[in-house]
Amino acid sequence: MSSPINVNLEEDGIALERFTGLVLIMNTPKGRGVFASKPIPAGTTIDICAALVLSPHDAKEHISHTELNNYTYNWPYPTGENGNQTTQAVVFGLGSLFNHSTHQQNVGWTRDLVRQVVTYRTLRDVRQGEELCISYGGHLTFVDADAEELKAEAEAEARDGGEAALARIELV
Template sequence: MGLASDQQPIPLQRCPGLVVVSDTPKGRGIFATKDIPAKTIIDVCPVLVLGLDENVKHIEHTSLYHYTYNWPIRDGNGDRKVAQAVVFGLGSMFNHSTQDQNVGWTRDDTRLLVTYRALRDIPAGEELCISYGGRLTFKDADRSDLPSDEDGIEQMNQIQLG
């Protein structure tokens, strides 16, 4: 089975020099084994958007739910809804940090991708962390006094990546 003539391939890439460490204080984490310059693409990850009904009836009752991202969709009436998406690749492995976030992410709603980039220089040995936004399902080890504004966090990431 080949590539259809009207399909444009999506290049997927991952930064070399990354490892998964299983026994960190936060559980599994992604760490740099070499210095990563600011704005480096860390990973480009495809996503699987879950149906609204599927998420409520099934996914919310499993451990998978803790690894999903909010994903904007339009329902049959064109109204904006928030679904959940499973992010493949490293996307679901990054731990959260409010104060030491060093990786930002952007959604590509059309191609169903998330791109992760270094927000600053990341030295070898440092854990790569993103912000999960303000609506956390756990106690934020960094800070607990942040506003609940996931869109604001994502916009901040996008501005810093610019």
Template sequence: MSAVKKDTLPLTRSAHLVLVSDTPKGRGVFAQQNIDAHTVIETCPVLVLDPVENTEHIEHTTLYHYTYNWPMKTANGSVITTQAVVFGLGSMFNHSHDQNVGWERNVEKQVVTYKTLRSVSAGEELCISYGSHLTFKDVSAPPEEIEEPHEMLSKIQLD
């Protein structure tokens, strides 16, 4: 008997990704081979954090710097923002103003899917945009830069 239910979502990971530990930005995800534009390179399940636990505990840990903003419906139907831990390589993508990977959040299925925005060359780091509210120094930004980086949409049109 099969334990697979109708409501399943395939998890995807490109076989052509590697995690490098010693980059100027810390750990980073790199392409081992050329990857075509609009290729799904990773689908990651997430763990949505309880807003109270997030505020009282997670915000005071290193883990908080690896979480994504995540919308959550409350009991009265309003939507608040909490955090989600993205499993897989999702929390390992570094930021770049010249991002080559976009991400799409599926709130209902609690996954994030990452796709290349353009063709990526072997050896190139795969980077996303963290949006305009960075809580750290962006080592990829030119020193004289004053403007905030481009706002990353939670849903990107990649087709």
């Protein structure tokens, strides 16, 4: 038996947590996707994922030419003198499997730059069978599988004019 190393679990440990009611579906219009196999209340921690922060050189010269580039997150990289440049990080665990949704994202994420972990939490109640999606931001490198739905939404809004916009504003 290996001897236990002397660690302060409370002070040094990063609690890892993953919600258990999840399934991976292989063949969705967005590729593989993470779905809820039971209802998930708002504010539930879905996963806490460690990140591997790549040097800007490796990100640009090596990873950007590979499939892995579709899985990395923008990440600030300190350049000294309090400066930052943007590099890429590989986020292990479910962090690399959430698909993007422009309007229906139900999972948000926060980054701990010091400990290099990303925490994912539900933004609202999630129904059984719903896909868990995050937002990748505005610059997608692929055709959004929801594009037709988004177009129909935009057209309906244009048709309904101010009324739909007002209804939305009141809801906020």
